[in-house]
Amino acid sequence: MSILNEFELFGNTNKAHDFIDSVKTKNFLFSFVISYTQTCEIPGITFAGADSDSIQYTPPADAEYLHYGHCKTISKIPMTPDGKPTPALLTKIALESASIPHLVINAGSKVSPQLPFIQTGLTFGKNISVESAMTDSQVVQAIDYGRIVGRSLASLTDCLIIGESIPGGTTTALAVLRGLGFNAKVSSSIPNNPVVLKNQIVNSALSRLDSDHPYQVVATVGDPMIAFVTGMLSSASEISKVILAGGTQMTAVLGFASKIGFNEDNTAIGTTSYITNDESANFKNLVSQIADIPAIAIDPGLKNSKYAGLKAFSEGFAKEGVGAGGSIIASMLKTGNTSTKFLDLAEKEYHRLFTSL
Amino acid sequence: MSILNEFELFGNTNKAHDFIDSVKTKNFLFSFVISYTQTCEIPGITFAGADSDSIQYTPPADAEYLHYGHCKTISKIPMTPDGKPTPALLTKIALESASIPHLVINAGSKVSPQLPFIQTGLTFGKNISVESAMTDSQVVQAIDYGRIVGRSLASLTDCLIIGESIPGGTTTALAVLRGLGFNAKVSSSIPNNPVVLKNQIVNSALSRLDSDHPYQVVATVGDPMIAFVTGMLSSASEISKVILAGGTQMTAVLGFASKIGFNEDNTAIGTTSYITNDESANFKNLVSQIADIPAIAIDPGLKNSKYAGLKAFSEGFAKEGVGAGGSIIASMLKTGNTSTKFLDLAEKEYHRLFTSL
Numbered sequence: 179m180s181i182l183n184e185f186e187l188f189g190n191t192n193k194a195h196d197f198i199d200s201v202k203t204k205n206f207l208f209s210f211v212i213s214y215t216q217t218c219e220i221p222g223i224t225f226a227g228a229d230s231d232s233i234q235y236t237p238p239a240d241a242e243y244l245h246y247g248h249c250k251t252i253s254k255i256p257m258t259p260d261g262k263p264t265p266a267l268l269t270k271i272a273l274e275s276a277s278i279p280h281l282v283i284n285a286g287s288k289v290s291p292q293l294p295f296i297q298t299g300l301t302f303g304k305n306i307s308v309e310s311a312m313t314d315s316q317v318v319q320a321i322d323y324g325r326i327v328g329r330s331l332a333s334l335t336d337c338l339i340i341g342e343s344i345p346g347g348t349t350t351a352l353a354v355l356r357g358l359g360f361n362a363k364v365s366s367s368i369p370n371n372p373v374v375l376k377n378q379i380v381n382s383a384l385s386r387l388d389s390d391h392p393y394q395v396v397a398t399v400g401d402p403m404i405a406f407v408t409g410m411l412s413s414a415s416e417i418s419k420v421i422l423a424g425g426t427q428m429t430a431v432l433g434f435a436s437k438i439g440f441n442e443d444n445t446a447i448g449t450t451s452y453i454t455n456d457e458s459a460n461f462k463n464l465v466s467q468i469a470d471i472p473a474i475a476i477d478p479g480l481k482n483s484k485y486a487g488l489k490a491f492s493e494g495f496a497k498e499g500v501g502a503g504g505s506i507i508a509s510m511l512k513t514g515n516t517s518t519k520f521l522d523l524a525e526k527e528y529h530r531l532f533t534s535l
Numbered sequence: 536m537s538i539l540n541e542f543e544l545f546g547n548t549n550k551a552h553d554f555i556d557s558v559k560t561k562n563f564l565f566s567f568v569i570s571y572t573q574t575c576e577i578p579g580i581t582f583a584g585a586d587s588d589s590i591q592y593t594p595p596a597d598a599e600y601l602h603y604g605h606c607k608t609i610s611k612i613p614m615t616p617d618g619k620p621t622p623a624l625l626t627k628i629a630l631e632s633a634s635i636p637h638l639v640i641n642a643g644s645k646v647s648p649q650l651p652f653i654q655t656g657l658t659f660g661k662n663i664s665v666e667s668a669m670t671d672s673q674v675v676q677a678i679d680y681g682r683i684v685g686r687s688l689a690s691l692t693d694c695l696i697i698g699e700s701i702p703g704g705t706t707t708a709l710a711v712l713r714g715l716g717f718n719a720k721v722s723s724s725i726p727n728n729p730v731v732l733k734n735q736i737v738n739s740a741l742s743r744l745d746s747d748h749p750y751q752v753v754a755t756v757g758d759p760m761i762a763f764v765t766g767m768l769s770s771a772s773e774i775s776k777v778i779l780a781g782g783t784q785m786t787a788v789l790g791f792a793s794k795i796g797f798n799e800d801n802t803a804i805g806t807t808s809y810i811t812n813d814e815s816a817n818f819k820n821l822v823s824q825i826a827d828i829p830a831i832a833i834d835p836g837l838k839n840s841k842y843a844g845l846k847a848f849s850e851g852f853a854k855e856g857v858g859a860g861g862s863i864i865a866s867m868l869k870t871g872n873t874s875t876k877f878l879d880l881a882e883k884e885y886h887r888l889f890t891s892l
Contacts, residue, residue, distance in 0.1 A: 279691060281687060284654075290654070290656070294655050294683050296651055296652070296653055297647070297654035330636055330638060333634075334636060
């Protein structure tokens, strides 16, 4: 089928074909997990927001934009000062063009979105460069609540897509992966990936780690999203197919889940080619190190866009986030749409946003 | 089919047969809307809780019991001092025996449940005997958020069941029905229905009403549950089948929905025979007054129970609540179980609760 030509398959490619066959034309549900780590407040660590104060509003604003087409917590959609938009734009177009429903889950966001959402009561993670992200009991609570939500949502669909928004999350993901013993180099939302800074933070965090127990690793150097989504994956993958939609942050989830248990036969990771082609990271190798699961990458074709703001994604900006890659893959599997069609829809949305601002 | 013999059909009975045929063996989702009105603090108005201070904990405790099998907010499940349990017991058995998933929605509960739930940010309703329940903008917000949640949940199932827990809610329901011009006599959770007291409160509330505009009626004499669930019904019934699971409170929802619009062809009301047989109320007549929809009542057979606490439901205590009637109907439609089987399961759960306390 021609839609397969749109995807790059890696990890366990046999399983990737089986996974695609089993979910093609089926029902999908997109769950959008928003969270926060104070690690993002370290200057230079993220571009998820125009300035350091506005970073905390990015996750709820992404959720509001996905739902309403505009934000309520802030006046404009999250973007850089020069107009590069949030990857939520890609997710929104993907979900809407395929009538894929979505639910927002607050798993430690500093700010609640102004729409109905699933509340967990989890608190945000602390800055791992100076202190533990969470207490042990907070990690247990996050996993337990993740399991509850994963079980509920998986029972309502054939394939649960899980995306996330946690500014600074690639740094905590890198720390968790290394703490769990994986050889990880992570991607970033910034073209000139601040590798040196990230490694400093990660090394500082790992130096406080006195155990290789997975719960201890996540408590000391992780974030609430990683614990919560791991809980979701562990229960949901027993009930339905699951697409972990994201880049390096979802490999951290996969790494933690490989320690506490999940169903590999029902799980895939889905992301953009901007992640898999990132020379500063080792995404494909990392997935294979961690688990025997299929992985799928999509090139959304944004390099061909007439808008610089969309083209930027293909030039290393943002690359992924808000589950964009996995959402586009699910959207294409459900509708049979090509990346050419997707680019057309994304450009229309970009135009709408810039003329309505 | 024999399962039909378990039900009493009324309202539009032709539509009832069609409705049953269309959802039989399909997927159901139970949504449990918890809320609060200060009207319940008037002495003598409700039995939903052992004493007046504990009433506020009943909705979250019902939610916790449904999910965990025990409560977290309070130490025991909601019950009267002499051991008559919450109708959540019936709902729990119905949902579990048919593997029907459920989600909890906080639409104005004074206390949040200790589990993941859908958060709306709505505030509780005020005591309608002395002041307006809500502002106009709070009513609009409740309807809007109800519409959002109804749309999301209906897209995830073939049939959305909506149940509620709002202590004192039969009084606000009575006021809304009368304010909207329906001839209503409402049921109660107390065997000797405090008709005189309820009518005093309702008359006092209606005397402050200076408009028959439906939004004004709900703002002045209603509660957040009625506004929110009406919003849910209006959007959900465009997408899936909907069972309003409840007694008089759900007729108030139906009354308000009949003013703002909903799809009658996808909507049914489902309740227990303890409601339809209540001589102090006029449930069947009321449903027919309001809308051309099917209605289904189930006799769960609790009069045959060996436990006084279960038998009490058939003697006028509680009668309905937490969507028990609609849940039992959905459970039987999905599994083909009879009320005899249901009684057996309910007695096992009652025994478990009383030996584990």
